[in-house]
Amino acid sequence: MFLELLKYGFVFGILLSLISLGFSLIYNILKIVDFSHTDRLTIAGYSFYILSFHLNIFYSILISLCITVIFTIFTERFVYSSMREKGTSALMLTSFGFSIVIQSILAILFTSEIKPTNIIEHAISNTGFYLRELILIPVSLLFLGLLTLFLKKSKTGISIRAIISNNERALFYKLPIKRYISIMFGISGLLAGIAGISLSISNGIFPTMGFKYMIFSFAACIIGGLRNLTGVVIISILLGVLIIFSEAYISSLASEGMALGILLLVLILKPNGIFGEKLREI
Amino acid sequence: MKEIITLSPGFSFSYSGRENYIIQIPKESEPMTIEYGKIYGIQGPNGSGKTTLLNVLNGFLRPTEGYITYYNTKTFNISKRSFKENVTVIKVANFLDGVRRLFQVPILADDISVLDSMLLVKRNKLDERFWNSFNPQKLILRLINRAKESDTEEAKALLKEFNFNDPSVSNSTLSYGQRRLITVLQMIFSDATLLLMDEPFANIHDDYVKKIKILLKLYIKGRNRSIVIIEHDNNNMKDFVDIIWTLIDTNITVKENG
Amino acid sequence: MELILSLVTKFIIYSIFLISLNNLMIGKSGYWAIGHICFFYIGAVVTGILSVIYHFSASLIYLTFFIAPLISSVIAFLLSVSTSRLKGDFFMFISISIAILCNVAAEYIAGPSGFSGINRPAGLTSDISILSVSIVFFILTIIYVKNFNRHPLNRIYSLTRTSEKSAMSFGINVLRNNVKIFILSSIIASISGILFAFYSTGTDPQRFSLNEAVILFALSIIGGIDSIKGSIIAAIFYVLVIYLLDSLFSGVSDIYATKIASLVFGLILILAIKYKPNGLFGKRKI
Numbered sequence: 001m002f003l004e005l006l007k008y009g010f011v012f013g014i015l016l017s018l019i020s021l022g023f024s025l026i027y028n029i030l031k032i033v034d035f036s037h038t039d040r041l042t043i044a045g046y047s048f049y050i051l052s053f054h055l056n057i058f059y060s061i062l063i064s065l066c067i068t069v070i071f072t073i074f075t076e077r078f079v080y081s082s083m084r085e086k087g088t089s090a091l092m093l094t095s096f097g098f099s100i101v102i103q104s105i106l107a108i109l110f111t112s113e114i115k116p117t118n119i120i121e122h123a124i125s126n127t128g129f130y131l132r133e134l135i136l137i138p139v140s141l142l143f144l145g146l147l148t149l150f151l152k153k154s155k156t157g158i159s160i161r162a163i164i165s166n167n168e169r170a171l172f173y174k175l176p177i178k179r180y181i182s183i184m185f186g187i188s189g190l191l192a193g194i195a196g197i198s199l200s201i202s203n204g205i206f207p208t209m210g211f212k213y214m215i216f217s218f219a220a221c222i223i224g225g226l227r228n229l230t231g232v233v234i235i236s237i238l239l240g241v242l243i244i245f246s247e248a249y250i251s252s253l254a255s256e257g258m259a260l261g262i263l264l265l266v267l268i269l270k271p272n273g274i275f276g277e278k279l280r281e282i
Numbered sequence: 283m284k285e286i287i288t289l290s291p292g293f294s295f296s297y298s299g300r301e302n303y304i305i306q307i308p309k310e311s312e313p314m315t316i317e318y319g320k321i322y323g324i325q326g327p328n329g330s331g332k333t334t335l336l337n338v339l340n341g342f343l344r345p346t347e348g349y350i351t352y353y354n355t356k357t358f359n360i361s362k363r364s365f366k367e368n369v370t371v372i373k374v375a376n377f378l379d380g381v382r383r384l385f386q387v388p389i390l391a392d393d394i395s396v397l398d399s400m401l402l403v404k405r406n407k408l409d410e411r412f413w414n415s416f417n418p419q420k421l422i423l424r425l426i427n428r429a430k431e432s433d434t435e436e437a438k439a440l441l442k443e444f445n446f447n448d449p450s451v452s453n454s455t456l457s458y459g460q461r462r463l464i465t466v467l468q469m470i471f472s473d474a475t476l477l478l479m480d481e482p483f484a485n486i487h488d489d490y491v492k493k494i495k496i497l498l499k500l501y502i503k504g505r506n507r508s509i510v511i512i513e514h515d516n517n518n519m520k521d522f523v524d525i526i527w528t529l530i531d532t533n534i535t536v537k538e539n540g
Numbered sequence: 541m542e543l544i545l546s547l548v549t550k551f552i553i554y555s556i557f558l559i560s561l562n563n564l565m566i567g568k569s570g571y572w573a574i575g576h577i578c579f580f581y582i583g584a585v586v587t588g589i590l591s592v593i594y595h596f597s598a599s600l601i602y603l604t605f606f607i608a609p610l611i612s613s614v615i616a617f618l619l620s621v622s623t624s625r626l627k628g629d630f631f632m633f634i635s636i637s638i639a640i641l642c643n644v645a646a647e648y649i650a651g652p653s654g655f656s657g658i659n660r661p662a663g664l665t666s667d668i669s670i671l672s673v674s675i676v677f678f679i680l681t682i683i684y685v686k687n688f689n690r691h692p693l694n695r696i697y698s699l700t701r702t703s704e705k706s707a708m709s710f711g712i713n714v715l716r717n718n719v720k721i722f723i724l725s726s727i728i729a730s731i732s733g734i735l736f737a738f739y740s741t742g743t744d745p746q747r748f749s750l751n752e753a754v755i756l757f758a759l760s761i762i763g764g765i766d767s768i769k770g771s772i773i774a775a776i777f778y779v780l781v782i783y784l785l786d787s788l789f790s791g792v793s794d795i796y797a798t799k800i801a802s803l804v805f806g807l808i809l810i811l812a813i814k815y816k817p818n819g820l821f822g823k824r825k826i
Contacts, residue, residue, distance in 0.1 A: 033633055083814065089572060090813050092632060093761075096574065097809035100754045104803040112795055211640075211750075218633055253644055260637050340709065383709035391698035393766075393824050398695040402710065405692075412720045415691045416684065 005248055006241065011137055013240020017233040018140055018195040020217035020224070021147070022188025024232050027221065029163055029184045030084070032092045036075065036099035038210030038217070040189055041196030042106060044068040045205040048197045049115060065193040072189025073182055081178075099210075106207040116204045140194050144233065147187065151229070160184060215256055216243060219263040286353065286476055286508060287339060289314040293348030295331075295338055304331040305338070306532045307348070314527070314536060316476070319502055322510040323519050323539075326529030332512045333386065335529065336478050339510065340383050380475035382468070384482055388461040390453045396464060397449035400437040403472040440471055444490060459485050470497045477501075479511045483518055495522050545667055547779055552674040553736050555775040556681055558760055559768065560728035563685045567766030568694075568721045570701035571623060572632045574757050575639030579612040579726040581748040583733020585646045586611060588655030588743045598662040608734055609727040615642075616726035620719040639753055647745060654743040661738065670739050677735070681728060682768060697721070751802040758809035764822020773820060 019038065026034045047067045051060035075098065083094045151157040160180050199213070216239060224235035239262075243255045292309040296302045307314060316322060316339075324332045337343045338350070382403065390399055441449050444463060456464065462485045469477050477498075483491045499522075502508055513519050519526060520539065528535045561576045586608035590596045596603065615638065622634055646654075664670055688694060697717065700707040704714050737743055746752070759778050763770025782801060789797040817825045 033630065035633075079810070086813065086817065090817065093572065094810055094813055096632070096754065097758065097806045097813070100751065100802055100806035101810070104751070104799040104806065107795060107799045108803065112799075215637060215640075222630075253648070256644070257641060260641065342705075380711075381709070383706075385706065385709075389699075389703040389706040391695070391702040394695045394698045399699070401692070402695050402699055405696075405711070410692050410696060412693065412717075415688050415693055 005244055009241030009244035010237065011240075012244050013237030014137060014140055014144075015195045015198055016213070016216055016220060016240045016243075017144070017236030018191040019213055020220040020232050020236045021144075021229060022191040023217050024221045024224075024226050024229060025184050025188045027226055029160075029181055030080070030088075030091065032088050032095065033218065035092065035096040035214070036102060037188065037192060038214040039099050039102045040068050040072055040192035040210075041199060041213060042102070042205065042207060042210050043071050044193040044196030045200030045209065046106060046110065048200060049205055061197055064197060065190060068193030068196065069186050069189040072185050072192070076182060076185040081181075103207045103210075110207070112207050114204045114206045137198075140191075140198070143191065143194065147191075156180070156183065212256065216240075216259050219259045222263055223266045284317045285315045285351075286318065287316040288351045289345075290348045290351070293350070294346050295334065295343065296346050303346070303532050304334050305529070305534065307534055312536075314534060316508055316510065318506045318508055319504075320508050320524040321498070321502065321522060322508070322525050322527060323523035324510065324512045324527045324529065325514070325516075325519060330529040331532065332529055333480055335527075335534075336383070336480055336510070336512065340381060340478055382472045382474040382477050384465055384469050384477070384479040386480045386484075388458070388465040390456070390461055390464060392454040393452065395450045395452055396441060396446055396456070397434065397437055399453060399464060400441065400449075400468060400471050401433060403468045404433055404437075437471055440467060443493065459487075462486060463490065466494060470494065470501060475507055477507075477509045479509065481512050481514065483513065483515065491518070498522075545671065547783060549667065549671045549674060549739050551775050551779045552671065552678050553732050553739065554756075554778055555772050556674070556678050556732040556735070557729055558756065558763070558771040558775050559681050559685060560725040560732065561756065562760035562763065562771045562774075563766055563768060564688075564721060564725035564728065566760060568688075568697040568701075568725075569620075569623075569718055570697075571635075571718075572757075573619075573635045574632055574753055575635035575637070576725070576729060577748060577753040577756060578639040578642040579616065579729035580733040580736070581639075581642055581646060581743075582612040582615070583608045583730035583735075584737035584743045584748070585650060585655070585733075586730075587734050587737040588650060588658055591658040592655045593649075596659070598659055598665075601659055601661045604734055605731065608730045612726040612730040613723040616722040617719060620722035621715070623715070623718050623722075636750070636753075640750065643745070643748060643750070646743070646748075650743060650745075652745070654745045655737075656742040658737055658741045658743075660741065664738065667739070670735065674735050674739075677731065685768060746798060749798075751798060754809070755802060755805040758805045758812070762808060762812050762816075762819055764819030765824050767819065767821040767823070770819055770821040 019041065022040075023034065023037050026032070026037060044064050044067070047064035048060055051063055054060075055063070079094065079098055080091060083091045149157075151161055160183070163177065163180060195213075200209070203209070217236070220236040220239050221232055223239070224231035224233075226232075239259065243259065246255045246258050289307055290313055291307055291311055293305075293307040293314075294303045295305045297304065324335060326332055334343065338345060394402075438449050444467060446460075446464075453461070453464070466479070466482050466486065469479060469482070482494065482498075486494070495518075498509060511523070513523070523539050526537045526539055528537065557577075557580050560579075561573065565571070565573045565576055583604075587601070587604045590604050590607065591601055619635065619638060623631060660670070664673060696707070696712055699710065700712060700714050700717060707714050736747075755778065759774035760771065762777075763772075763774035781804070782797075785797045785801050789800070812819065
């Protein structure tokens with residue numbers, strides 16, 4: 001039981017780290033908390049749900065990932081980019097409004113009840129493996145590695161890190177920020193898509209499924225220190241294990257409360273996160 | 283007691299903690315003081331830590347080594363912070379009530395009038411009690427007998443002298459230069475013990491600069507007040523400042539003017 | 541006649557809530573408190589707990605006017621202390637999370653369909669009497685807010701919104717001021733929640749969900765931040781739109797009415813930010 005839970009927690013933590021990485025990438029480039037980030041999970045989940053009726057599983061995963069990435073980039077291009085000059089508070093209110101719009105459209109189209117997507121999983125579980133551990137976890141680990149390589153080695157990646165560390169100086173060097181913003185949104189959409197499909201396979205889909213993960217990934221981002229991507233991944237995995245254990249031994253309500261409790265505690269004791277460097281205000 | 287603020291010998295400040303000192307006072311030198319009735323000018327090349335020094339004096343930043351004393355009360359001593367010294371920090375907060383700071387970029391609330399932002403400086407603590415906002419009677423009484431009108435009249439006169447003929451106009455209609463002027467006038471209008479001003483004469487018309495200088499001289503004359511300014515223009519320094527602090531290579535040198 | 545009475549009562553109660561959100565919370569402190577609806581909910585749910593679970597008698601139930609504001613001001617205090625650390629979107633997030641937690645906690649206590657059959661207090665048993673109490677409270681709130689706008693405190697909050705650092709350098713205790721305004725607006729919001737619970741004799745969780753929080757928040761931006769006229773017009777608009785949607789979809793499904801309402805108001809929020817950041821009557825931009 002304990003080992004089983006530990007394994008589940010680790011898997012959940014990796015998925016959580018995908019979400020929180022996207023979250024912190026967007027935070028670092030636009031300096032906003034993107035409230036509609038976890039709706040990309042929902043979009044990925046629903047498109048996977050629809051496609052899996054018609055297509056083979058690998059194609060449906062691939063196509064729904066494409067849909068999520070395109071949706072994410074379009075969100076940035078057509079909704080966010082025109083608001084950027086109005087300041088961060090206008091932008092985050094927009095992202096909040098947009099999230100509500102997406103959720104209510106999905107609820108109107110598909111009703112708000114939980115749709116199970118575990119049909120395929122059962123087919124595979126006969127052989128003793130779960131789909132997400134077989135395919136999605138290696139895939140997401142691969143993506144995490146690729147992302148690290150991309151940010152560390154490639155020229156675009158280095159520029160993006162430059163933007164993360166100092167937005168204004170990047171403007172000064174005339175980096176093509178608009179393109180990089182699109183790339184960042186694309187990456188975070190891809191990560192969210194993987195996490196979304198994987199979570200919808202095990203937990204089913206419903207229009208407001210993103211919100212719970214929003215709380216967890218936000219907590220992970222803050223605790224890990226928003227600028228420190230490694231810290232975010234480590235904390236996400238730890239938090240994932242913790243959440244699975246508290247869900248198993250207490251209740252799912254307790255896990256949300258606990259995540260928020262830890263978050264508040266960290267904000268009071270170490271406002272820059274455990275791994276975050278100190279930021280000056282004056 | 284002449285000193286308002288004393289920076290101890292061996293005082294230093296750095297953002298990172300240990301090395302990379304931005305401001306330093308040698309251990310063997312005299313303590314640096316701010317005394318009543320004097321105007322202090324800070325000069326130095328760009329990036330030499332002038333604004334940082336002002337932030338330290340303002341209590342926004344704590345010294346890395348050494349200590350600052352306000353009214354001869356030692357505070358912010360990082361190396362030996364005890365319970366007793368924490369108590370004095372609270373006293374310093376009271377003291378800092380009497381400090382007004384002019385920032386390099388003018389900060390004015392957009393949705394209040396010019397007159398309101400002047401009155402904001404000379405605050406009446408009793409008027410600002412939150413419970414008073416529940417009591418319309420008090421407000422009406424105050425409107426009728428106009429007890430506090432002297433402040434308003436004074437502010438209006440000061441504004442008129444600098445060509446702000448309509449004091450009820452909103453701050454959002456002002457240009458950058460006018461905003462700067464208003465923030466400087468706020469300083470003149472205040473009743474603070476210590477004014478910390480970051481380049482008060484930048485972006486302001488020469489005629490006004492003369493007037494402001496006279497008013498600032500009047501501000502400290504015969505009262506327990508003093509002024510610290512950062513200034514780039516040597517001419518302004520010469521005829522206005524009593525003591526010059528020069529910041530070069532993290533070291534502060536103190537020199538009498540003239 | 542009954543319909544008009546119910547619409548007017550709802551309008552008055554929502555106006556009180558919107559004034560506490562728009563003119564005090566957002567207008568004075570400048571924090572985007574989307575989760576402000578939790579205070580409304582606390583008012584209603586505490587009344588439900590006292591009446592349904594503890595069976596308070598019709599005269600004893602007046603105690604809710606003390607207990608609910610007390611609880612909500614404790615939560616408002618915690619929230620306002622967090623402002624010393626959290627700015628902007630971080631605060632927005634914490635505010636939403638607290639609203640969600642209150643919602644979940646209330647569901648745990650009251651069950652998924654909320655309380656029903658709340659006793660009205662002695663002397664306030666008819667709809668008209670509740671309406672008149674609400675009107676009295678509404679007028680008092682408006683007088684207070686108007687008074688506040690002329691008070692020297694107003695300019696202090698104005699400077700604090702613009703720059704906390706500048707306010708601190710003027711000797712203003714920013715945190716203490718935030719605590720005061722948060723507690724005050726939470727008390728007013730919880731009283732509107734109590735009135736709502738007494739009027740509808742139940743706590744329908746639909747009326748306190750996150751969707752509803754967004755709708756009310758969008759309304760205060762549409763009406764114009766820190767504008768009393770804006771809040772009142774927005775409350776009228778809200779009551780009418782909800783009534784229309786409810787009567788349109790009353791036979792079809794519950795989801796449609798609420799979801800279409802939140803879709804409409806979400807779109808209005810985005811469009812208002814884009815094309816009319818001042819709102820209808822506001823002077824201040826987002």
